[in-house]
Amino acid sequence: MWSLSQIAGSIHEWLSTTFNPTIALVLEMVIAGVAIIGLFAVLGLVLVIMERKVAAWIQIRLGPNRVGPKGLLQSAADTVKLLVKEGMTPDGADKFLFNLAPFIAMIVAMLLMAPIAFAKDFQFWDLNIGILYVSSISSIMVISILMAGWSSNNKYSLMGAMRSGAQIVSYELSAGLAILTIVVLTGSLQVSEIVQSQANGWWLFKGHIPAIIAFVIFMIAVTAETNRAPFDLAEAESELTAGFHTEYSGMKFALFFLSEYVNVFIVCAIGATLFLGGWMPFHIGNWEAFNHVMDYIPSSIWFFGKTFFLIFLIMWFRWTFPRLRIDQLLNLEWKYLLPISMVNLLLMTALAILGWYF
Amino acid sequence: MFLKDYIKEVYGAVKSLIVGMRRTGYYFTHHKEIITEQYPDNRATLKLADRFKGEVVMPHNENNEHRCTGCTACELACPNGTIKVVTKFDITPEGKKKKAIDKLVYHLELCTMCNLCVTACPSDAIKMAQTFEHSVYDRNKLTKILNNPGSKIMEGVE
Numbered sequence: 275m276w277s278l279s280q281i282a283g284s285i286h287e288w289l290s291t292t293f294n295p296t297i298a299l300v301l302e303m304v305i306a307g308v309a310i311i312g313l314f315a316v317l318g319l320v321l322v323i324m325e326r327k328v329a330a331w332i333q334i335r336l337g338p339n340r341v342g343p344k345g346l347l348q349s350a351a352d353t354v355k356l357l358v359k360e361g362m363t364p365d366g367a368d369k370f371l372f373n374l375a376p377f378i379a380m381i382v383a384m385l386l387m388a389p390i391a392f393a394k395d396f397q398f399w400d401l402n403i404g405i406l407y408v409s410s411i412s413s414i415m416v417i418s419i420l421m422a423g424w425s426s427n428n429k430y431s432l433m434g435a436m437r438s439g440a441q442i443v444s445y446e447l448s449a450g451l452a453i454l455t456i457v458v459l460t461g462s463l464q465v466s467e468i469v470q471s472q473a474n475g476w477w478l479f480k481g482h483i484p485a486i487i488a489f490v491i492f493m494i495a496v497t498a499e500t501n502r503a504p505f506d507l508a509e510a511e512s513e514l515t516a517g518f519h520t521e522y523s524g525m526k527f528a529l530f531f532l533s534e535y536v537n538v539f540i541v542c543a544i545g546a547t548l549f550l551g552g553w554m555p556f557h558i559g560n561w562e563a564f565n566h567v568m569d570y571i572p573s574s575i576w577f578f579g580k581t582f583f584l585i586f587l588i589m590w591f592r593w594t595f596p597r598l599r600i601d602q603l604l605n606l607e608w609k610y611l612l613p614i615s616m617v618n619l620l621l622m623t624a625l626a627i628l629g630w631y632f
Numbered sequence: 633m634f635l636k637d638y639i640k641e642v643y644g645a646v647k648s649l650i651v652g653m654r655r656t657g658y659y660f661t662h663h664k665e666i667i668t669e670q671y672p673d674n675r676a677t678l679k680l681a682d683r684f685k686g687e688v689v690m691p692h693n694e695n696n697e698h699r700c701t702g703c704t705a706c707e708l709a710c711p712n713g714t715i716k717v718v719t720k721f722d723i724t725p726e727g728k729k730k731k732a733i734d735k736l737v738y739h740l741e742l743c744t745m746c747n748l749c750v751t752a753c754p755s756d757a758i759k760m761a762q763t764f765e766h767s768v769y770d771r772n773k774l775t776k777i778l779n780n781p782g783s784k785i786m787e788g789v790e
Binding site: 328330331332333334335336590591593594595610614 | 642649652653655656657659660663665666667668670
């Protein structure tokens with residue numbers, strides 16, 4: 275059957291028969307880089323139009339409906355607009371840091387793509403500490419935001435960056451503990467092994483109530499980590515105009531915008547990998563016939579379906595809940611999410627030791 | 633007892649969040665009732681809300697008669713000098729002088745559609761119309777005279 279891993283395999287075979295190993299490796303890296311950049315561009319276009327449509331439907335509106343069929347080309351038109359706009363650097367800004375910050379945001383997003391398993395046997399880098407790698411690299415994100423806020427030499431930007439710093443540092447804890455809850459069950463940090471361990475059922479269902487609690491906490495924490503409403507204090511349009519990227523325009527702004535959406539995709543992909551089985555089809559215990567039917571759906575469709583379901587969930591949050599105040603935000607993390615996830619981790623450890631999961 | 637309150641609080645918070653998400657989820661899945669007005673396209677069938685206020689007008693009946701007595705209540709009520717009442721004196725058949733309006737000048741460009749003049753009017757002579765396509769190339773066109781030329785006051789309005 276046609277699959278992503280076969281395409282990758284045949285490209286690899288062709289390259290290694292045509293060129294010598296070094297050039298083949300370099301060419302493969304180039305192809306991977308181009309593929310990632312292409313994926314970023316497509317994700318940016320798709321997620322922006324999806325966000326606007328979801329927002330419109332939730333608010334009983336129509337959303338963009340002028341450019342292209344049903345307005346589906348709206349985000350392409352917006353991209354062209356952003357490309358031709360002037361990218362200004364304010365006079366009082368720290369020019370080097372100001373211009374560097376959006377690229378750091380993009381580089382972090384690119385690095386995070388490495389260990390994600392997009393389909394069966396289709397992964398850039400299956401390193402043995404994949405999940406740890408993701409949670410550690412994602413914390414570099416805050417540096418680009420702080421950099422942008424600090425170098426803009428603007429009070430709004432600085433305020434947004436500081437809030438974002440406090441927010442990401444604190445919410446990383448509960449996101450990490452929620453991830454640990456699943457790692458306790460799988461006994462491995464490797465993405466491929468985590469996916470493989472869910473061959474007979476996803477952890478969300480196999481792990482009883484602790485897994486569901488961990489899933490809820492994970493979704494809340496990653497919503498905060500990606501700076502999206504109801505935790506969008508870093509941008510807070512109504513208070514800080516646009517927070518850390520107030521001073522950015524043109525393509526530099528677009529990079530921040532894109533990295534926000536790519537980050538949403540990445541955290542949802544991690545959530546799908548941990549809780550919903552990654553590319554693993556939906557299997558129910560011993561129903562052989564049902565499982566075979568599910569196996570016929572390509573693994574990449576399973577992965578993207580689950581990821582987009584989680585992205586939809588995060589968009590649903592955004593257009594339902596009002597923004598939290600900074601003290602409420604930190605209260606929520608330190609008084610509620612962190613203690614609950616700690617107790618939950620303890621509970622899950624007990625479950626895992628006693629072998630009470632399916 | 634602290635723990636009980638804590639759990640209660642978490643439970644209440646999660647419940648209220650789910651109530652909110654049910655509401656928006658309902659809107660998302662029932663994509664029929666749309667509040668968007670696709671304005672230039674539906675110009676012919678556009679239906680505005682009852683309380684929409686576009687500009688001040690003075691209704692006249694078929695005999696070109698209005699209800700304005702020229703009391704200047706609207707002019708006094710207007711917070712930003714939008715209305716200017718120019719009065720004159722009519723001679724009634726009994727030979728008495730009677731105050732009436734010559735012109736009721738209305739500056740649309742100054743008006744904030746606050747509706748205070750309409751509520752101030754004792755004889756319901758003016759009301760808010762629902763027109764809103766007011767853009768013109770010349771600013772002078774925004775200064776309007778509300779009473780029709782040659783109009784006079786309705787019989788029995790004091």
